[in-house]
Amino acid sequence: MKVQEIQNCIDGEAKTKGDPSAELQDAYTSDLLSDVMGNAPANSVLITVQGHKNTVAVANLVGMPAIILCNGRGVPPDMQESAEQEGIALYTTKLDQFTASYRVAQALGKI
Amino acid sequence: MHVTADLHIHSCLSPCGSLEMSPKRIAAEAAARQIDMLAITDHNSCRNAPAFKECCNRQGIVPLFGMEVTSVEEAHVVCIFEDTPGALDFGEYIESHLPEPRGSSSMGGDQVYVDAEENILGQVNKLLIAATDISIDQLVTMVHERDGIIFPAHIDRPAFSIVMQLGFLPELPYDAIECVNPNCGIDTLGLPIITNSDAHYPEDIASRPSEYQMDTLSFKGLRAALSRQHGPESG
Numbered sequence: 001m002k003v004q005e006i007q008n009c010i011d012g013e014a015k016t017k018g019d020p021s022a023e024l025q026d027a028y029t030s031d032l033l034s035d036v037m038g039n040a041p042a043n044s045v046l047i048t049v050q051g052h053k054n055t056v057a058v059a060n061l062v063g064m065p066a067i068i069l070c071n072g073r074g075v076p077p078d079m080q081e082s083a084e085q086e087g088i089a090l091y092t093t094k095l096d097q098f099t100a101s102y103r104v105a106q107a108l109g110k111i
Numbered sequence: 112m113h114v115t116a117d118l119h120i121h122s123c124l125s126p127c128g129s130l131e132m133s134p135k136r137i138a139a140e141a142a143a144r145q146i147d148m149l150a151i152t153d154h155n156s157c158r159n160a161p162a163f164k165e166c167c168n169r170q171g172i173v174p175l176f177g178m179e180v181t182s183v184e185e186a187h188v189v190c191i192f193e194d195t196p197g198a199l200d201f202g203e204y205i206e207s208h209l210p211e212p213r214g215s216s217s218m219g220g221d222q223v224y225v226d227a228e229e230n231i232l233g234q235v236n237k238l239l240i241a242a243t244d245i246s247i248d249q250l251v252t253m254v255h256e257r258d259g260i261i262f263p264a265h266i267d268r269p270a271f272s273i274v275m276q277l278g279f280l281p282e283l284p285y286d287a288i289e290c291v292n293p294n295c296g297i298d299t300l301g302l303p304i305i306t307n308s309d310a311h312y313p314e315d316i317a318s319r320p321s322e323y324q325m326d327t328l329s330f331k332g333l334r335a336a337l338s339r340q341h342g343p344e345s346g
Contacts, residue, residue, distance in 0.1 A: 032275070032276065033184075033276055033277045033278050034274070034275050034276065034277060034278035036278070037277075037278030037279075038278070050184070051183070052183050052184055052246045053246070053248070054184060054246075054247075054277045054281060057277075057279075057281075058277065058278060061278075076246070078246075078248070
């Protein structure tokens with residue numbers, strides 16, 4: 001699955017493009033960023049409700065090319081700016097974390 | 112001069128704080144334990160600050176006024192001000208950034224504010240342990256603009272610490288770093304490490320005070336003492 005396919009998969013809105021052709025191998029769902037840092041696989045998409053610029057910092061550190069912000073949470077300007085700078089794709093969706101997760105799991109061929 | 116201070120205490124206003132933690136009781140217990148300087152820091156509200164000021168003055172303790180704010184990262188951050196008007200103004204702002212109450216859900220504890228004689232003046236309807244929508248970066252800026260002191264709370268605790276929420280300590284111009292164990296091994300950016308009681312019950316008041324060398328026993332004295340402790344790596 002490529003980063004650019006996320007938007008349709010979760011009925012989302014793209015806030016930053018990141019690298020549209022980057023290949024996603026996995027996904028990780030968590031709202032505790034120390035947990036993301038310790039356990040999320042690289043080249044995966046982060047599914048979370050943590051809408052602030054430190055989420056981008058953690059995704060960057062782990063090597064995650066995309067973030068999905070669930071439950072209709074807004075993107076603060078400093079988060080958007082940070083995602084643009086780091087080349088991370090940032091999507092918002094009205095779906096909750098569970099629904100976004102199983103839709104991404106389907107797209108990844110995991111279920 | 113040598114000063115013993117406890118800069119992180121909850122009163123009966125915090126839902127997780129004991130109802131016995133009236134400002135009057137807090138000041139009396141702290142005086143009995145030889146505390147010179149004491150800050151009231153309830154969760155996301157300052158409404159016990161006026162009573163706290165009166166009670167500390169009676170006991171000869173220098174009072175400071177603040178809150179333990181929950182940032183959007185769901186991390187606890189302590190901010191402290193010199194006097195009640197500044198603290199109350201910021202307290203109102205912080206309360207306005209808490210979510211509206213959901214139905215008749217329980218607070219998980221009483222959230223009452225009182226006078227200096229322990230009479231209940233009212234209670235807060237919003238859930239005070241909820242998170243604001245303000246980031247830790249914004250908090251640091253806003254507190255400094257208002258001439259306050261700010262430090263991330265108990266960064267070595269497994270719950271509600273900025274390090275546990277994010278996995279790291281963001282490099283920001285905090286005035287200090289609060290740890291439960293000063294030898295926790297977390298990189299504290301060359302900033303002064305302090306300990307405080309974080310008391311929710313009378314028996315815990317002044318249980319982990321910090322010692323400072325101050326020119327004057329005052330908020331300004333505290334700020335100067337902290338800035339002297341900044342290491343070479345601090346911003």
